[in-house]
Amino acid sequence: MTFSAKIGRVAAAAVAAVIMFSTAGCGSTASDGASAASSPSGDDVITVVASINQWGMLAKEIGGDKVDVVSILGTTNVDAHDFEPQTSDIAAISKASVLVVNGAGYDEWATKATTGAQSVVNAADTVGASDGDNPHLWFSSDARTAVAKEISEAYGKAAPSSKSYFSQRLATWTKSENELESNMAVFSKNHPGATYAATESVAYYLMSDLKFTDVTPQSYAQAMLNESEPAPADVQKIQKVLTSGEASLLINNPQEQSDMTAMVTKSADEAGVPMVDVTEQVPEGTTGLIAWMNSLISQFDKALTKDSNTDDATSQSTESSSPQPSDSSSTGTAESSGDSDQ
Structure with missing residues (x-):
């Protein structure tokens, strides 16, 4: 069985698990309006607001039908770095019993409005990340695991009578996360020494978990992390990384497109470096974080x-086109040698 086939089987299992968890998916989004954050009927149903749909999905998976989850930012059409919440978004946050935020400077608009929440789960705090660190924490296995545990504990405090229910769902989710980590180990074994460059460091933690070596020029990567335009010299550096064959793969964030990133992706295309698009927000139709990670790993694979197959075919073609000694040449040499003996 191929690696991609194995990923497909695990992804299918993850989808089935999510469907079992809840047919409601990851809950409502901000487009449903602030009224969606009001507690539904039922004593044990917890009102949950997530700043972004990455953590909103996880909040729903752990909470099941005992939580009502609203994700404020839940579309790939919006750049999270430029997002400005509406008054209704802030109102929804203030009414939440449990608030799940990313932190690390990614969603300050949400972290500043946390005073009304009974319990706050801050992803950055769970792994010791701070402002200035790479904020795309949902791509980190350690962060996902820590946040899932914190969410379960927050739910248990908000609804003590359902604590065992949340613990069971956490255990089910953890099993799927462990299977994902096993897939990562298989991927790393199948692709030793894999390298990558990135137009923007959105998938840094995932690539690290997969044992990729980041060959993106540091000055370029730092400029993008600071949300500033890289200097022309830095752009030339990453183009050279691609054209020289130093990078096995290019990661492109389509939510951060510009004339500069177009130059980088063009260099990759011309050099024959494969490219995979990785967005910040969860793509539409995705059933959960684990399913998303498995999908990305399959694309990388x-x-x-x-x-690799293209390189092998090119090598074989080159070898087959190389001139080979002809039979007539060998015969002629032998005859010449014979004449000399005479």
Whole structure:
């Protein structure tokens, strides 16, 4: 069985688990309006607001039908770095019993409005990340695991009578996360020494978990992390990384497009470096964080495998086109040698 086939089977199992968890998916989004954050009927149903849909999905998976989850930012059409919440968004946050935020400077608009929440789960705090660190924590296995545990504990405090229910769901989710980590180990074994460059460091933690080596020029990466335009010299550096074959793969964040990133992706295309798009927000139709990670890993595997097969085909073609000694040449040499003996 191929690696991608194994990923597909695990992804299918993850989808089935999510459907079992709840047919409601990851809950409502901000487009439903602030009224969606009002507590539904039922003594044990907890009102939960997540600043972004990455953590909103996880909050729903752990909470099941005993939580009502609203994700304020839940579309790939919006740049999270430029997002400005509406008054209704802030009102929803203030009414939440449990608030799940990313932290690390990614969603300050949400962290500043946490005073009305009974319990706050801050992803950055769970792993010791702070402002200035890479804020895309949902791509980190350690962060997902820590946040899932914190969410379960927050739910248990908000609804003590359902504590065992949340613990069971956490255990089920943890099993799926462990299977994902096993897939990561298989991927790393199948692609030793894999390298990558990135137009923006959105998938840094995932690539680290997969044992990729980041060959993105540091000055370029730091400029993008600071949300500033890289200097022309830095752009030339990452283009050279691609054209020289130093990078096995290019990660592109389509939510951060510009003339500069277009130059980088063009260099990758011309150099034959495979490229995979990775967004910050969860793509529409995705059932959960684990399913999303498995999908990305499968895309990386296919890109690297295809690139490897292309290299092999090119090598074989080159070898077959190399001039070979002809029979007539060998015969002629032998005859010449024979004449000399005479």
